Amino acid sequence: MTTNTQKTQNDQARGTGTMLVTSASGKTGRRVAERLAARGVTVRAGSRTGTTPFDWEAPETWAPALQGADAAYVAYYPDLAAPGAAEAMSTFGRLAAESGVRHLTLLSGRGEPEAVVAEEALRAAADGVGLTVVRASFFAQNFSEGLLAEGVAAGTLVFPAGDTVEPFIDADDLADVVVETLTAEGHAGRVHEVTGPVAVSFAEVAAEISRASGRPVVYEAVPEAEYAGLLTGFGLPAPEAEWLAALFATLLDGHNGWATDGVKRLLGREPRSFAAFAAATWGDAGA
Numbered sequence: 246m247t248t249n250t251q252k253t254q255n256d257q258a259r260g261t262g263t264m265l266v267t268s269a270s271g272k273t274g275r276r277v278a279e280r281l282a283a284r285g286v287t288v289r290a291g292s293r294t295g296t297t298p299f300d301w302e303a304p305e306t307w308a309p310a311l312q313g314a315d316a317a318y319v320a321y322y323p324d325l326a327a328p329g330a331a332e333a334m335s336t337f338g339r340l341a342a343e344s345g346v347r348h349l350t351l352l353s354g355r356g357e358p359e360a361v362v363a364e365e366a367l368r369a370a371a372d373g374v375g376l377t378v379v380r381a382s383f384f385a386q387n388f389s390e391g392l393l394a395e396g397v398a399a400g401t402l403v404f405p406a407g408d409t410v411e412p413f414i415d416a417d418d419l420a421d422v423v424v425e426t427l428t429a430e431g432h433a434g435r436v437h438e439v440t441g442p443v444a445v446s447f448a449e450v451a452a453e454i455s456r457a458s459g460r461p462v463v464y465e466a467v468p469e470a471e472y473a474g475l476l477t478g479f480g481l482p483a484p485e486a487e488w489l490a491a492l493f494a495t496l497l498d499g500h501n502g503w504a505t506d507g508v509k510r511l512l513g514r515e516p517r518s519f520a521a522f523a524a525a526t527w528g529d530a531g532a
Contacts, residue, residue, distance in 0.1 A: 265311060265346075267318060270294070277424060281427070317350075319337065326358075338367040341374055347374065349374055351379065353378050378435075381439050382413060384416050388402070388450065404497075408447075413519050414439055418512075448464045457524045
């Protein structure tokens with residue numbers, strides 16, 4: 246006898262149906278959508294400006310994007326630990342269940358207590374929907390595509406991380422993990438923690454970028470309050486700047502300073518190191 250759960254897993258293992266990718270223009274969503282499409286999966290790329298309108302700040306866009314989808318990659322913006330995330334996950338989960346979605350893969354933050362609250366809200370609301378949670382470490386691409394890219398390009402990496410180490414994960418490895426959970430059996434109900442292969446400090450990150458690019462990049466550690474002030478100076482509203490600085494300071498207080506074997510367990514290979522990422526991104530091959 247085949248249970249509904251087994252049927253869901255079997256369907257996903259064959260990569261059948263339509264898969265919604267939320268935040269499809271973002272660092273992870275773009276990569277997930279590309280990989281699914283390369284496998285022949287029907288991808289519904291949800292974004293503010295794409296062919297499938299989807300905006301986390303506009304809940305009225307969620308149900309139409311979910312309608313008819315068999316699975317979805319859930320990448321909440323700005324972060325699953327942000328104020329209001331749990332409420333958003335509760336609403337999204339209910340809509341997913343009502344729309345007949347069979348599986349959700351949720352991107353979460355490793356070592357974020359507030360993110361766990363949002364995970365549980367989604368799990369409770371998406372009754373009958375298979376859920377996989379992927380908890381990721383700090384992205385290596387944050388230095389090349391994200392908040393820190395401008396400073397790195399100018400030669401100064403300013404951040405409230407002290408001498409803490411972090412096992413930065415390459416977003417390409419993360420995307421491969423997400424696609425695995427969406428297209429293979431056995432991931433419903435599981436939580437995967439994924440990181441890079443080794444933890445390095447921000448000073449080491451700056452040194453690797455300097456080595457790869459051939460130009461000096463210096464790490465400058467600053468207190469949380471000073472970093473919030475810098476973000477405000479760049480035009481970020483004060484409450485958002487203070488929340489973001491507090492999030493970074495919390496994440497990088499040392500409690501995440503060790504690597505997991507999550508990528509190897511799921512993909513059968515080692516994740517890419519930050520040194521290899523830097524060489525590919527800023528070296529001759531990536532320039």
